[in-house]
Amino acid sequence: MILKSEATKAFTVDGKTYPKGTYLVQMDQAKAGLANTMLWDGEDISNDTTAMYDISAWSLPELWGFEAVETSSPVDVTAKLVNQVIVQGTVTGKGPYMIPNSSVKAIELVNNLLKQGVEVSRSESGDFYTAAPANKISAAVKESGLQIGSAANVPGDAVEVSSLQVAILKDGGMGKVQSHSGTKLALKRLGFEVTEVTPVEVAEKGLDGFDVFVYSGTESLIATNLNAANKEYGFQNADQLTAFQGNVNSFVDNGGKYIAVGAGxxxxxxxxxxxxxxxxxxxxxxxxxxxxxYEGTGLTAGYDQEDLGFVYRPAWYTVTGNDEVAATLANSDDFFVAGHWRTNKLPAKGQAVIVKEDKKDVTLIGLEAGFRDHTDYLFRLLSNAIFEE
Incomplete structure (x- = not known):
């Protein structure tokens, strides 16, 4: 176990004051190397080896969304050893209440309230509001561990949201992996009701009863020339692809929301x-x-204009017409922070990575927002795409 402690009062290091509750990880412990691997920013190793078998950047601060500050200075503060973190949420004030779009727990709370029949609205900035009385939301807030307070008012651009039924295209095991599973787990952690549907099921039954259809996986899921090892997970004939295409297009034409995640x-x-x-x-x-x-509103609400993302088999878009570009890779040669990307990197500089079609509810996300249930900080890109009108 990595040893960590929690400051029992505010303290100052290197001229900056940190609040009570700040966690401390000493680097003179037996598992300091493991702690450093988890908390370190990582580096670009593209020129160190010709190829990587698998993931090559594993920074918890950057991918889970918290700040890790390295210091060589003495830290003079009373602290208690932490073995388990237990928090209880609270509701303060008389309402209306704001749930900031700032964490996976916040979105899970919103979805739990919606399932309970509580009315919730979402502003263009991505934050959520409810005028429900405190005693109606307190149990869910307590379970969430969040501190929810009153807002001066509900913004005029806030739109009521509803509990949505989400379908995700199931990869049964093509290439001995389930390429959809990370995004599925991310959606569940965000509190959505998620149902896996196979390509054949969509071809035969359509998407009736669902509000959102998520495709997050290999493009081979809609191939018609699969080898024997993969054929059981996809289409058995070309007619099924035709039916699948027709049913998905009909779903979108009738107001359904379609979200694609990743290159495939x-x-x-x-x-x-x-x-x-x-x-x-x-x-x-x-x-x-x-x-x-990120634009920082709508599809990318809750993210800074200069922020981070994660790619695996990086994808970027050449956009035509009036389609909405909600996020781009930074337009600088150093846009790649850590990991391995050896070829075809500079053409991606400054290019679109989140785009929404102008005339239909179709969103493409080139970032791996739900990668292996690990990119916690990016999960809210999925909920933004689901809730955004």
Whole structure:
């Protein structure tokens, strides 16, 4: 176990004051190397080796969304050893109450309230509001561990949201992996009701009863020339692809929301006729942490204009027409922060990575927002895409 402690009062190090409750990780312990691996920013190792077998950037602060400050100065503060973190949420004030779009727990709380029949609205800035009395939301807030307070008022641009039924295309095991599973787990942690549907099920039954359809996985899920090892997970004939395409397009035409996550799903979206956006990709063994410029509202609410993302088989878009570009890779040569991306990197500089179609509810996310249930900080890109009108 990595030893960590919690400050029992505020303290100052290197001229900066940190509040009570700040966690401390000493680097003179037996597992200091493991702690450093988890808390370190990482580095670009693209020129150190020709290829990587798997993930090559694993920074918890950057991918889980918290600040880790390294210091060589003495830390003079009383602290208690931490073995388990237990928090209880509280509601303060008389309402209306604001739930900031700042964490996975916040979105899970919103979804739990919606399931209980509590009315919730969402502003353009991405924050959520409810005028429900404190005693109606206190149990859910307590379980969430969040501190929820009153807002001066509900913004005029706030729109009521509802509990939504989400379907995700199931990869039963193509190439001995389930390429959809990380995004599925991310959606569940965000509190959404998620149902897996296979390609054949969508072809035969359509998407009736669902509000959102998420494609997050290999484009082979809609292929018709699968080998024997993969054929059981996909279409058995070309007619099924035709039926699948028709049912998905009908779903979107009738007000359904379609979200593609990652390179494979984005390419499949064009094959299905849902977009004319071109998906560009780097090698399948390229992955890592990137600098991203988010718009910071709507689809990317809750993120800074200069922030971070994660890519695996990096994907970026050539956009046509009036489609909305909600996020781009930073337009600088150092946009790649940590990991391995050896070929076809500079063409991606400054290019779009989150795009929404102008005339239909189709969103493409080139970042791996739900990668292996690990990129916790990016999960809210999924909930933004689901809740955004």
């Amino acid at each position: 799903a984005s390419r499949a979206t064009k094959t299905l006729g849902l977009t004319d956006i071109v998906t560009n990709t780097a090698g399948s063994n390229s992955n890592g942490i990137v600098k991203v410029n």
